[in-house]
Amino acid sequence: MKKKLGIYICACGGNISDYVDIEKVKDSIKDEDCVILAKTTMFACGDSNQNDMDTDIKENNLSGIVVASCSPKLHLSTFRAVSERAGLNKYNYVHANIREQASWAHSDDKSGATDKAILLVKAAIAKARLAESLEPIVIESKRSVAVIGGGVAGLKAALSLSRMQDEVFLIERESRVGGKLHELDTISPEQITGKELLTSLEEDIKNEKNIILLTNSEVVGYSGNIGDFKLKVNISGSQGQSLKDINVGSILVATGFNSYTPADGEFGYNQIKNVITLPQFRNLLRNNNEKLVYNDKEINSIAYIYCVGSRQVKGDNKYCSRYCCTAAVQASLDVKHKYPEIQNYHFTRGVRTYGKQELIYKESNRVGDIYIQFPDKKPPVLTEFEGAISIKAGDLLSEKKEVEAIADLVVLITGMVPDKDTSLGSLLKLPKGRDKFFNEIHMKLRPVETVIDGITIAGTCQGPKNVMESVNSAMSAAAKSHSFVSKGELELEPIIAYVEKASCNWCNACSNACPFNAISMIDFEGRSVATINTSTCKGCGMCLPVCPSDSIELISFTNKEMESMIDVLAQ
């Protein structure tokens, strides 16, 4: 039966219509074969247009729709939902991306952008003519979650999941949980230390029946998919190594950060005596009592140099590490509290005590700390000076005049860098951002999900955060992981590859190309042929071009469908 198609062309509030003449697009496609109606709309994703689509589908008995708007990354699920509500199988909706691929890419050429948009919509119409109804693959989902990393984010995530009645495997590579909490002193805005926080968390963990804690443990093997991940965990014990298999419905990654280690000679590090990093300084503060002594020298003045390893003008770390301004100000207040006679000098690039953290910056000014903001391109220069250290820097507050401070101790305020152990990220194939931290799908729409279905990220492995922010992200990730496992079953995308067994002569090329280990060999009527694991296949299509006998097809992206689109585009 001939298809009846409805076409919607979105203005995206000007994002598209400022460059693409959407009325012209509509006029060029409205007489295409099978097209029953064609409309333009201000916001295709808006509520009122969704209602219109619903009505159109029902009233005209449409058997397919094409939406030409932004990237399907943003709204594929929106328009699938509209189709379903209107009683149209959602795989009969085809998307044309005329924003990223036409209006934004060709903002300097309006008529060219319009021509391209017309072709993109026509190609989508060609595909929609051939589209078939599909049903999702339903799989069972294990009611358990693996939380990898036992720092504050991992601990809070595990606690939350357990309290939502999920079974939790909390996997920590060190011999004890707590991560960086062990190193933290006073944490703003509470007057509480990392140790104290950890004690209360450990107490809570002990009382949870649903948490299985594995320390000295590392994930070394990974397979499966959302609802049914299989992990191999290597556990080091007093009797040597052992391997444990874990089966979970979702994985929550909370592997944290490393503190930046300065290069030798960076602000005198490892070259000038009494130049230390923030973590070393915290350690020093913890282990001193009456007087602050370092390298046998009594400390009467301290200089803090900010943004070491962050916001680098020359190096690769362009990002701001977010937590360190507040951490440095708090550490200097701890010093003042314990040793009121010590003078603090802060060499900053603009203090970023955002939000309520401003109050501790005010307090620091009140107790007499001196702040010097140096220009980005003129960082402080350190030299040894009569048993102490001279710090010279330009000062923005005095017309960039050079100022000098003499300090007994210099603390480099080192920022956060991604965990240097990248093995887990590679094993799970987690994508990273420009800053090398793990990347979320969308900062606002899906902030704790990764492109691997069923794997969520929490805490500082996603980017610098303070404790409160890490906990918020951990509890959000817990909510998301919980929603993957709580229902007992999951629907998977049916857009996967399948093998024409008749023409397949098992050559292994497809299974080598598959990034998800979804292809294996089976016996079929006495011959070896390839077969696809329907719950592991992601429909990426990597196996298609390598098949010498062209025996693999991708559902919904069949050769016939793709060729029909190419025919249009090649016109």
Place this chain on the structure above:
Amino acid sequence: MQKEPTILSFDALVIGGGIAGGEAALNLANNGYKVILIEKRLSLGGKMIMLSKVFPTLDCSACITTPKVSEISRHPNITIFTESDLTSIEKRGEHDFVARVTRRPRYVIAEDCTACQLCEEACPVIVKDQFQYNLVGRKAAYIPFSIASPKVAAIDIENCTLCGACEKVCPPGCIDFTQEPREYVINAKTTIVATGFKLYDPSNVPRYNYGEARNVITSMQMERLLAPTRPFHTILRSSDGKVPDKIAYVLCAGSRDDSLGNPICSQICCMYSIKQAQLLMGALPMADITIYYIDIRAYGKGYDEFYEQAVGMGVRFVKGKVGRISEKENGNLTLKYEDVTTGKLKEADHDLVVLSVGVKPNSEPAGLFTTHQLELDSLKFVKQSDPLLSPAKTTIKGVFVAGTATGPKDIPDSILSAGAASTEAICYLNQ
């Protein structure tokens, strides 16, 4: 006349239909809980739905907010009350909250309205449009804004002259002047407070001349000028229609200033100002844009890179606090400021000044709870009882808080805090 209030029961009561309340409601609903979402205004979406684009990705804000709002409004587990006032919440015991809610009449039968806007055309009354932050006018019979949810007309009864013009033209005949407030008693097992923040009112600072000088506007007004659903089709001074070419941003307008009673940093203004500056450079390529700042707080993921991008694009950053803003005869403005890098007092002329107004607490939720005290912190934000380990917990067990009700936050942080609040609520419901 309604005699008895209608009684309804839910698992969770969410107060506030902005992005945080909406996200919390969705999280709960997706896990199978029945939720009621109470919103004071005519539409969901809070402040975010009014924004132009969002930093640092420059996604169009409507593109992110509208599908979320649409998902919320269609979710089978979520009931929405817009145009509704919560008057009190009692906690009778654990998992036992009773709230009283008044639904104000729209004077329009929402189910029948098709948002055709004929009533708007017919209405003879013009008043200031609060959804466009007073840049333009609207009618007394009106659709709040084009992407409002629900997209349903309302009659502004305060300003309506009861002339009946709207009634005559309405095709489905859904204007109904006989509607009265409806009272509800809502039972819920847990409560999430997501009441958001208030924008700082710059008319409290006489030296900024806001409200007097014609071309001093707030950053929220600039958001509207830049938004896809904007009042004009370009950026212009609403006083005289001139396209500005020398625009100034005054950061920390009402923030980091003890003398104005707001000692803290508002956390979002640096970034939204930098974003607006980038958008303005796209819209008005010939315009000069200057940002007067104390410190640039570009702290989040990709934020510092976004700031450097603005520097690279040619946005001028001047470290210094702006003192007086005075108006010239032609409507241009003279800014007196301290240029910190030279230590001198200087003056500069601009033809449009944007005040980057900050975040003020909305302390209303504290007054709602009758049996227990919802404490506020020293700044009048909702107090977090355990800010580090359970940031969403309040001083009342079973009442959780999401978004900017606890202090300034950007959109990603608001959404994450909403995730935390919904997780706390689910844990509490499981107890």
